[in-house]
Amino acid sequence: MTLGYDGTLYILAFDHRGSFQKKMFGIEGDPSDEQTATISDAKHLIFEGMVKAVEQGAEAGVTGVLVDEQFGAPKNIPGGAKERGLLLAMPVEKSGQNEFDFQYGDEFGAHIEQFDPDFSKVLVRYNPEGDADMNSRQTERLKRLGDWLHENDRKYLFELLVPAEDHQLEKVGGDTDRYDAELRPDLMRRAITELQDAGVEADIWKIEGIDTQEDCRRIADTCRRDGRDGVICVVLGRGANDEKVEHWLRQGAPVDGYAGFAIGRTIWWDALKGFLEGDLEREGAAEQIADNYMRFVRVYDEAARETAAA
Numbered sequence: 001m002t003l004g005y006d007g008t009l010y011i012l013a014f015d016h017r018g019s020f021q022k023k024m025f026g027i028e029g030d031p032s033d034e035q036t037a038t039i040s041d042a043k044h045l046i047f048e049g050m051v052k053a054v055e056q057g058a059e060a061g062v063t064g065v066l067v068d069e070q071f072g073a074p075k076n077i078p079g080g081a082k083e084r085g086l087l088l089a090m091p092v093e094k095s096g097q098n099e100f101d102f103q104y105g106d107e108f109g110a111h112i113e114q115f116d117p118d119f120s121k122v123l124v125r126y127n128p129e130g131d132a133d134m135n136s137r138q139t140e141r142l143k144r145l146g147d148w149l150h151e152n153d154r155k156y157l158f159e160l161l162v163p164a165e166d167h168q169l170e171k172v173g174g175d176t177d178r179y180d181a182e183l184r185p186d187l188m189r190r191a192i193t194e195l196q197d198a199g200v201e202a203d204i205w206k207i208e209g210i211d212t213q214e215d216c217r218r219i220a221d222t223c224r225r226d227g228r229d230g231v232i233c234v235v236l237g238r239g240a241n242d243e244k245v246e247h248w249l250r251q252g253a254p255v256d257g258y259a260g261f262a263i264g265r266t267i268w269w270d271a272l273k274g275f276l277e278g279d280l281e282r283e284g285a286a287e288q289i290a291d292n293y294m295r296f297v298r299v300y301d302e303a304a305r306e307t308a309a310a
Helices: 018-025 033-055 069-075 077-083 105-115 132-151 166-171 176-197 213-223 242-252 265-276 282-309
Strands: 009-014 063-067 087-091 119-125 155-161 204-207 232-236 258-263
Touching: 009 033, 009 087, 009 232, 009 265, 009 282, 018 033, 018 265, 033 063, 033 069, 033 077, 033 265, 033 282, 063 077, 063 119, 069 077, 069 105, 077 087, 087 105, 105 132, 119 132, 132 155, 132 176, 155 176, 166 176, 176 213, 204 213, 213 232, 213 242, 232 242, 242 258, 242 282, 258 282, 265 282
Parallel strands: 009 063, 009 258, 063 087, 087 119, 119 155, 155 204, 204 232, 232 258
Antiparallel strands: none
């Protein structure tokens, strides 16, 4: 199959599991059946926001949801998304671990085939100056997944996080903002290159926010190097505030090789929290989620159009 993806992607991400149940509901460990039902209902409320966004004019062919099996399946969110013509992405990784591994072990393929998502997503923490043994183990598993996906004509969505090592933070005086701006872009390019050289071939790279258009361009060029012309990047939100996420979108949108976003908590956290605490009615929370999503679509579209016009 041809590597990459031909199209724009505006994905509402709510595949959070361990962090979601802990930070939103205060649930540690494995949730009970009752707790799972509560969490699943909260996820469905986020999905209701996406349905409202479609009613507001979100284009189904580029509009998608990223939702997990654990909390999404009980309310049939994956099936509901496909029925409405939305793109569906689902995670493969085990939640809450620093090292990538399969959520369902050797059965990962059966779970992908059961739900038939358009994209299979992994979240990977990989610093090229980090633990070499861990990086090697992760790479082997990630290549196995990518090979299986492409052998079965499926698309690989790769969320790359490059957490700072202690010695890297020391270089910037412990300032994480300086790390993000000064060191992380080049480390991301090195990580992508190492993974590609080891046979890990993503169709779509989900990229942490980058502060400058030039760094976005360098990263996109790295993702597309050596004939990988169809590979694309999308911007992730990282739970940042609206202003920060809008800045990242405006840096990426004009760059050839960037083709949208996959944003989660920035869109739905406050609305969902408001509903759970009784400050918002369900309908109002869903409308707020839809409005937030559509605002980011407009920001990205406008930044891309301005560049095209220029």
